[in-house]
Amino acid sequence: MTHRSFRTLAPLAAIFGLAVCAPAGAQGTVNLAPRAAPGATEAAASPALAARIDAILERPSLRAAEWGIEVRDAGSGRLLYSRGAARPFIPASNLKLLVTTTAAHHLDPGYRYRTTLYGTGPVRGGVLEGDLVLYGRGDPLISTRYGGPEAGVWEALADSLRARGVRRVSGGVVADDSYFEAEHVRADWDPYDLRWWYAAPVGALGYDDNSVEVQVEPGAVGARPRVSWTPHSEYVAVENAATTVGVGSPATADLERVPGPRAGIRVYGNVPARSGADVEFFAVPSGAEYAGVTFREALERKGIAVGRREVRVVADSTRSPARGATVLAEHWSDPLPRVIAPILLKSQNWIAETLLKTVGREVRGQGSWDAGIAVEREFLTRVVGIDSADLTLRDGSGLSDRNRVTPRAFVRLLGYVRATPAMAVVRQSLPVSGREGSLRARLTDLPGRVAAKTGYIGGVDSLSGWVTTDDGRTVIFSILANRTQQPSTRIKAGIDDVVRAIAATPAE
Structure with missing residues (x-):
């Protein structure tokens, strides 16, 4: 399986589209833009925009919330507005921007997941003399909800067995879940x-x-x-x-x-x-057992008898029956863009978490949350240039309320996304105002002009992306609201009005 090495860290000017820019994928040393001294603040360049946004946030329904906002011109890199931009906020699903960009950096666009059927014994006279091992490597697209007939993958694997002459399994189905860690949910999820x-x-x-x-x-x-x-x-x-x-x-x-x-x-x-x-x-309580039982049922529908009805789940890689077993059939998933798209467009949590463990496994050899988060942090700090103090990470989806990211970190990351060819899959998967994904019914008066990731958990709403202004500029923004104390619909309406203010304010 292929993966990318770390790309060079681009300076801030290059990220925001200035003339100084390293060639895409170039290797070597690039001088960093100097970071502000501790406690220093960068002056915002648009008093008119500040007046508009501040007026919106002073509405009775919005003023009690804690707001973190940064707005920058994508062409010049100039700071246009800042409120709490250096303060860590709970990001909700805006966090999905981190795992998808990390994956786009490390994994080839043609990256595919592989699911393998192993036999623990020989096939004689149409009988597999042993167990049939269903070995997963994290494929999140084995699903009836992303196209294809119900259990289409399981049916295809059963057809492959029949093509090899298998009509009966003397043992049973073993669901091998050992490619990833045994921790299946985070301890701080509600x-x-x-x-x-x-x-x-x-x-x-x-x-x-x-x-x-x-x-x-x-x-x-x-x-x-x-x-x-x-x-x-x-x-x-x-x-x-x-x-x-x-x-x-x-x-x-x-x-x-x-x-x-x-x-x-x-x-x-x-x-x-x-x-x-x-x-x-x-x-379900066990994804591996769920997969194993539905696969065994697909075998039976295809006329392949299974001797033992109980599905055995293996979580310990040292006890994996796939070791030394014979490959009987394999399924390869669709490529990486099909994985990233539902994470950003539909905010699919489970796929985001699976992708985070995949990155950990591919880069560090461990399919765990800890390994995936370590890869994320290394990419975001070494390659994108985000200050490590701007990040506290607990998962890939943003479900944990212990995640923290600053608005300035999101803006810098989005600048990198816009400037880097390898990030095309992320750019193309963002929701678009009035057209696609979770922004389809929002900002419909700015159709096609806003591309941004939405986010929500209890007491938190967020939106980070870019907007094309009335005078044709591209402006990058991150808007994070915590401790909102209001229905999410009211906070979303306020966030959308901030975006409208950004779009309507001319350059100064």
Whole structure:
């Protein structure tokens, strides 16, 4: 598998488009732009913009929040506005800019994940005499939610086995998850979040974002609502304990995990009549077992019998049955851009966390959060030139409220993204105002003029990217709001008005 070596650290002038610029991919020493002395501040160059933004942030719905903002002209690098820009803020999903740029730096655009089927014994007379090992290396695209028929990868692997003459497995399916670490969720993720797709367990082997799609629709008043789910697998068991109540009654329905070895889900609470369907994505307890069971079911649908129904999960690489086993079939994922796109466009947490572990494995030989974060920090400080004090990192998605990044760090990173050819996949995957991704319904009065990453967790809203101004300039910004004490819709509206102010203020 190919990966890039560290690129040279570009000076600030080169990052923001000035004449001094090293050739793309050039190696060697480039002099750094001098950093400000501790405690020094850079004067903002646009009093008119400052007046507009300050007026917005003084609105009653916005003034109680803690704001961190930096705005720079992409062409000149001039600072146009700054408020708390050197202070670390909780970034929410703006953090995904870090893992995607790190991956774009280290991994070739043609990088693909490989999932392998191994046999632990010989194939004789159509029988695999041993176990069938499903060995994952972190492919996050084995999913029905990103194109292709349900279980398409599993079906294709089963077809490959049949093409080799395999009609029965004397042993069983082993789900080998040992390519990554055994820590599947971060200790500081909120326990309630662990129920849902955005905090699903992160391992080397998974399926369908490691979550189950559950749909709840009202039934007759006093009766159970209609509950359906996908995939239909013996790994998933859903208990319907909810009640349909009268029109206009409070909606209290929720999902909870039922203790047990597999994905037990209980639907409870009240569903008002005529309230429409509610679709939720509930995280499974074990991504590897989920993958193994759904793969075994695909084998059976294809006419390949499996002797042992129980799927065995292996998490210890020293005990991996793939060692010395025979390769029977392989699946190669789509290339890296297909992985980065849903992380930035749709803010897909699970894929972001998987990519972070992938970077750790490829660069440092360890598929862990710690290794991935170490690679991130090295790239951001050595290559992009961000001060290490501007970064406190706990995960790849921004779900942890212990992550901290300064607005100035985001602006410097975005300048690097705009100036560096290898970052094209990041530029092309950003949400676009009024057109694509999580900005499709925002800033529709500036269609196509804003490309930025959105972010939200409780009490935090963020937006970092660039905007084309009314007079044709490109301006880079990072807007982070913490301790908002208001509904997210109000904070987002304020953030969008700040972007409109940036777009409308002419150069001075």
